[in-house]
Amino acid sequence: MSKRPTQEEEAGAIDLTPMLDVVFIMLIFFIVTASFIKEAGIEVNRPDATTSLLKKNANILVAINANNEIWIAKQQVDERDIKSHIERLHAENPKGALVIQADNDAQIEFVQKVIEAAREVSVLDVSVATEK
16 A cells, blocks of 8 residues: 655655756856867977967967977877868868967977968968967
């Protein structure tokens, strides 16, 4: 036989449904409004600059370390694959810009290779990250 809850038992029970609804709505709100930070994959010692401007729409980050290794989206990339990686990331956000984070000790030839690859896939907004 099933026992029916009495009026006292019903009054003492707490309904958690509204609280769970609020928690889920807050979770969705924070996920949607969060700004996701894109990283190139490695830390570099950027060159100092006296003047610099902040890029707000930089969605393609390319890092070149002191050993002239090229990193895009947390992956080391071969010189021959730079163009395809930039093209894929540019297709995801055509209005985005490319920022090169080159180490102080990186050779300029590798920076030039990244710039040329970006130009070949019609990414014209290219800049180099610096320390202020």
